[in-house]
Amino acid sequence: MVSIAPPLADAGPTTTSRRRLGTLIAACLAVCVAQIGLVLPAAINGEIQQTLHTSGSQLTWISAAFLVPTAILELTFGVLGDLFGRKRLMVAGAVIGALGYLIAATADSAGRLIAGQAISGIGAAALFPSSLALVVTATPDPESRARGLASWTTALSLGAFIAPLLSGAIVEYTAFQWAFAAVGILAVASAAVSLLLAGESSAPQGRSLDWPGQLTIAGALLALLYGIIQGPTAGWGSESIVGAFAMAAALMVAFVAVENRSASPMLRLELFRSPAFTAAAVVAVIGMFGFLGGAYDLSIRVGAIQHQSPLQAAVPFLIIQGITPFVWPLLVRLLRRVSPGLMLVAGFLSVGAGQLWLSGVPISDTALTSILGPLLLNGTGFGLIVSALTAAAVNIVPSELTGMASAATNLVRDFGQTLGPAIIGAVSLSIAATDLAGKLGSAGLTAQEGHIVDAVFAQGGPLAVLSAPLGPASAKVAPLAQQALAHGYDTGLIVTSIACLAAAVISGIFLTRKPQTVETPAPAAH
Known part of the structure; x- marks a missing residue:
């Protein structure tokens, strides 16, 4: 059975309440820091691309390098938390993340930045499942569970809100590396808070490393x-x-x-015998791909294509992520009274509509008012989606499986988020490269200019052609590269909107009914 730290067993109600509050604070800070790291490059992708002269695939890897280990290691860290304690794992995750941010803060090449991002992602892989499992075990009754999950979701969204503000403000006045240094300091603070305030919990029965x-x-x-x-x-x-x-x-x-x-599997596949749990997993992959793929698309649009300043590029993400903290009381009420499926349907339709709307805004239009509608739709949908996904998956399993369910929920969500930059970057850059290749021949380049542009195009793709200092040739090819990139990334937004629509349909079919709790399988005979 999962329980809060053993020392609380004989403690009075006041001590137990304080420990649970401290656990909730530490868990929320941990997931906030992890989410800051996940979102951090969004507002400064353009600055990174121009400083390190990255190709399109390298720019994708800078975001994906954080997400890949996060998705890959979710289940293993879920097991480690169950075996050795979620608090210990949360402290270790913050320390590992701080090390990764230190490496990123000293990066002078795309390779070193990718390495730092990967190590930070390992730390986040520990923080996401351990923090969620601690929240679940610290909130045993339905009312406190609803508040706890809403708080965790709000902290996650707050991290996504802080990230572009932090990175945009810092990079506006100094090098982009200082943004990673700042998050490293926050990771150290998170480790200290977890060590001092969080209660311990574990569920070692039947769990072992796989x-x-x-x-x-x-x-x-x-x-x-x-x-x-x-x-x-x-x-x-x-x-x-x-x-x-x-x-x-x-x-x-x-x-x-x-x-x-x-x-002793790291993931009990019988969890997927529940149609609700399976549907929640599928929806998490497709839907979070749609959301983060659209967010990545937006970051390339405002940063690498439109070349807006870091602070200007941060504003759209502040709007998207700034909605959830303000609607926290509404999320608590909805989690108590409304089916997670209905919240997911509304959330994914909102995000999908926002992505489709944004795809129709001309790339030459840099006014914030032109994209305000899509941003508000995305922000509203995100708050509904993350709250409902967590509730839909975790609430249908027995308490002794919450650690595994938490890890599985985070894995599929983060895997969907990892696919976002990967697939949208691949689709958009492929379309843009084909488009630009067909136009360069009629750009009026001299033989020498053509040789230089072809070399840059072959090495770095359309983004390099748009950003590289090519002398007189830039005036001829930069507008063509911008048009090609706009075509590619607008197509990417259409792909993400279709994904969100598919997630809404699956949610409506499978998750609007009252889910059946997964029965705990009997222990295997030895």
Whole structure:
């Protein structure tokens, strides 16, 4: 059985209440810091691209490098938290994240920045499931559970709100590396708060590390994301990309086989016998791909294409993420009274409509008022979605499986978020490259200019052509590159809106009914 820290067993009601409050504060701060790291590059993608002269695929990897380990390690860290304590894991995750931010803060190349992002992502992989599991175990009754989940969701959204404000303000006056340094300081503070305030909880019964499962799922996700991100550069029909997709499929089959045979699986596949839990997982992948893919698309639009200043690029994300903290009381009431499915339907339709609306705004229009409607729709939808996804998945499992369910919920959500930049970057850059390649021949370039532009195009793609100092050739090719990129990323927004519509339909069919709790399987005989 999951319980709060053993020392509370004999404590009085006041001490128990204080410990639960401290646990909630520490968990909310931890997930806030983790989400700041996830969103951090959004407002400064343009500055990073211009400072480090990154290609389109490198810019995608800078965001994906954080998300990949977060998605891959969610389940393993969920097990570690169950075995050794969620508080210990939350402290360790913050320390690891701080180390990654230190490396990113000293980055003078895309490779070093990607490495720092990857280490920070490992820390976030520990923070997301451990913080959610602590919130769930610290809120045993339905009313406090609703408040706890709404608080956790609000903290997550607050982190996404702080990230562009922090990075935009810092980079407006200094180098982008200082933004990563600032988050590193917050990670250290989170570790200290968790150490001092949080109560411990664990659920070691029947849990053990499942290395075959971890290796197969990690290999499958890495191969899949490599194929998606490198596809536009290497060619979709190249041996490396086809091989990556084949390896991903084979390893995913192996993961299912391993988990079915394991005495102590990292993920009990019987959780997916519940249509509601399965639907919540599918919706999390598709829907969060739609949301974060659209957010990544927006970051490229305002930063790398329109070249708005870091503070100007931060404003759209402040609007999107600033809504949830203000509607926290409404989220609490909705979690008590409304089916998670109805919240998801409304949320995904709102986000999808916002993405579709944004795709129709001309790239030459940089006025905030022109995109205010799409931003408000995205922000409203995000608050509904994250609250409802967590409730839909966690509330249908028995208490002894909340750690695993928390980790599984975070894994599928973060995997969907990882697919966002990967797929939208691949689709948009492929379309933009094809579009620009067809226009360069009629750009009126001299032979020498053509040679230089072709070299830059081959090395860095349309983003490099738009941003590189090409002398007189820039006046000829930059408008063409901007038009090509606008076409590509507008198409990306249409893709994300379709994904959100699909998530809304699945939610309406499977998650609007009262879910059946998954029964705890009997222990296997030995």
